[in-house]
Amino acid sequence: MEQNNRKAWLYLLPALAFLGVFMIYPLVDVVIYSVEEGYNSASQTFFGYGFYNFDFVLHDAYFLQAVRNTLVLVAITVPVSTGLSLLIALGLSSIKPLRNLFQTVYFLPYVTNTLAVGLVFMILFKxxxxxxxxxxxxxxxxxxxxVDFINGPWWAKMTVTCIYTVWIVMPFKILILTSALASVNQDYYNAARMDGASKSRIFFKITLPMIMPIxxxxxxxxxxxxxKAYSDEVALFGTDLNAAGMNTMVGYVYDMLYGNGGGFPSYAAAAALILFAIILTITVINLLVSRGRR
Amino acid sequence: MTDTNEYGREGAKIRVLGTVRKVFTYAGLSLWGLVVLFPFYWMILTSLKNYGAYTSEYVPRFFTLSPTIENYLKAFSAVPLAKYFLNTLVFTLATTALMLLIIILAAFAFARLDFKGKDLLFTLFLSLMMIPNELVIITNFQTVTLLGLRNTFTGLILPSVTSVFYLYLLREAFAQVPDSLYLAAKVDGTSDFKYLWKVILPICQPTVVTIVILKIIECWNSYVWPRLITDNQAYFLVSNGIQEIRENGFGRENIPAMMAAVVAISLPLIILFLVFHKKIMAGVSRGGTKG
Known part of the structure; x- marks a missing residue:
């Protein structure tokens, strides 16, 4: 056992070393960065500890713009892509011929380079x-x-962003929903058809509840x-997203870290922690709601 | 008699309804297929158009009668696209190989060996899956900068050689290999390492292949980290290269040449997908993310 112990740790050593240096240490460090006031990258000095970085970020016009963009993007693309992919998955599962062909074609955007294909969307709309x-x-x-979708008014740019985002996220959703629909036990459908239930009734009383967890x-x-949207926006509007008025929260973090307005890891850390808090809250709420429904 | 007639009429009505529904379903599915494929068609089409012809079309034409490869020649000569390809290839292969080695060893320890604190450690590993990359990238950027590893392959590769998610997938596969094989190997005096290499890995090959393909896709498309870590074009990956082309490549708005670069960059993954589409889709539905 003693020897086995040592051997096991030896096998784990590379993974532990890399995770320690590039994941666990940064996790602690990001919190420290976020409370170090007036941190200077060049001299690695700071004045003291406090919450000034959060205060600064929350009052930064660029951050507020990024939050607004991100929220609009979330509010539009999540329902649209989920609804549309459900519709397509239902269509797919109701046909036999050509089904595999459709499924393969629909998955294609998943394997493409988002920055490269974003350029195609740019020239289509520009x-x-x-x-x-x-x-x-x-x-x-x-x-x-x-209307100029790439350099024009905010709503036009937002429209392209949403269209491109939906196009990019659909493959994953269609794939998952199609396999969820395929795994619903056929006996339920047969029984319902015996009882003469209508198609819409079957959908709302059997299909939907069965695939609700998915x-x-x-x-x-x-x-x-x-x-976490970011690279889709870069593909459409270039790296200077603040100037385009299309920055996202993740983009704000990176811009604070590096690039034109960069060199402020403390602000970047504060913004990243705010983002993480939002994501965590939504995840927990979603989990509670889904558990409550079951 | 009237009864059967009634039923017959009902049946015909249902059949017609069914046909109408089928037609609508196929029409809708084809429409989405068009939406998915159109950007690909458009980039190939544009990349084959002559620059002069492209700029003279106020209403873009949906086909071209005189395809040209001059845009491809330009894409590979005016910007170091071949260099970007080579860099991405080196980055992808090195990252994937290193990651595979690290997670194979760790997955074996979790699946087969006994040690104190195993369950606790595994739970801790799993909880790391929740940590978004955005949170740790700030310190990693500072670390790599301080180590003087900016604009090096080492700096590009090191932070992405572990993946908790792939480790988890691999451990699940390893754990399904029956104990009896292990005990038999022990009786024969096979070392653990040899057992891992000669017995477990061949059995779990499908999972390993899936992980390799998913990681290759991930590497080929990675953009944020390379952008932070490289500002020297000699170390650009294709994503950064295409962004560079978008911002200052090919002189004034040479869109056909830009599309030629886009096609060149997209092609390797599309070929990979066409060859392995079953494996890729199965792998992603087992727990890929993105979306």
């Missing part, structure tokens, strides 16, 4: 000197007026993913 861009031409064809799981991961 106005340039020589063309309005495909989407604007479509809008005009239907009688609307063109839907909740998707909502929680969707919330967390949307709160």
């Amino acid at each position: 106005q340039t000197e020589y063309s309005q861009g495909l989407i604007n031409l479509l809008i005009q064809a239907f009688g609307g007026s063109a 839907v909740f799981y998707l909502i929680i991961t969707g919330f967390i993913g949307a709160f």
Whole structure:
């Protein structure tokens, strides 16, 4: 046993070393950073301890803008993508021919580089000197007026961001929901059909309750993913998201750390902890609600 | 007689309804398929258009009669795209290989060996899954900067060589290998290490392959950490490269060349997906995240 003990720790040593240095130590350190006031990266000195960093971040116009953008993004993309993917998964599970083909095609965005494909969305929506861009031409064809989605008003930029985000997150949700629907026991459906239950009744009384835990799981991961949005925005609007007015909370953390306005790890730490607190709260609320329903 | 007629009519009505429903379902599914595929079609199409032709189209054409590869030549000559590819390849292979080695050893300890505090330690490991990367990246950035590892492969690779989630997946697979095999190996005098390499790994190969593929996708697409750690183009990965191209590449708004770079960057993963799509989808549905 004694020897086995030592051997086991030897096997664990690399994992423990890396996790210790790059995960556990940073976890403690980020809290320390967040309460060190006036930290200077170059000289590694600071004045004292306190909550000034949080105060600064919470009153920073850029942070508030980032919070607003993130909240709008979460509030729109999570319900839209969850609802749409449920609809598509239901459609998929009701057909036989071509089903595998559809499923494979739908998964394609998952394996693409978000920064690369974001550029395609950018050129589809962008106005340039020589063309309005495909989407604007479509809008005009239907009688609307063109708008610059990439450099134009806030709502237009938000619209593209939401569309791109939904496009990116759908593959995962469709995949999970399709396999959840496939695992519902067919006996329930057969019994319900025997009793002459209508399609909508079967959906609300059998299908939905059976897949509800998965839907909740998707909502929680969707919330967390949307709160951590960042690279999709970079793909559409470039790295200077503050100037574009499209920064997100994660983007604010990185910008504080590095880049044009960077060099303030303490502010970055405070913002990251605020983000973590929000995510944790939502996760706990979601868990409580889903447990209450069961 | 009238009764059967009634039933017959009902049956026909249901059949018609069913057909209508089918038509709508297929139409809707095809529509979403179009939404998914259109950006891919558009990037390939644009990358094949001549720069002059592209800028002269006020209403973009949905096909091209004179495809050209000049954009691809430009993409690989005007910016060091080949270098970005090579960097990403080195980064992906090194990260995946190192991570695999580390988690195989740890998963074996958790699945097969007995030691004090095993359950507690495993629970602690699992709870690390909740920690978002954004929280630890700040200190890691400072650590790597202080160690003078910015703009090096070591700095790029080291923080991503452990993954609690993949460790967990692997441990679950290892734990399913029957005890009797282990005991038999012990009787034969096989060492633990040899048992792990010659018996467990071949049995658990499907899980290992899944983990490798998922990690490759993750590495190929990683953007944030490389961006923080590299500002020297010689160490850019493809994500940073494409961002650099977006901001200052190819002179003034050469979108066809930009799309050629996008196609080149997307292609390796799409090929990987077409070959392994069953494995990838099964792996992701077992607990991938992103979304």
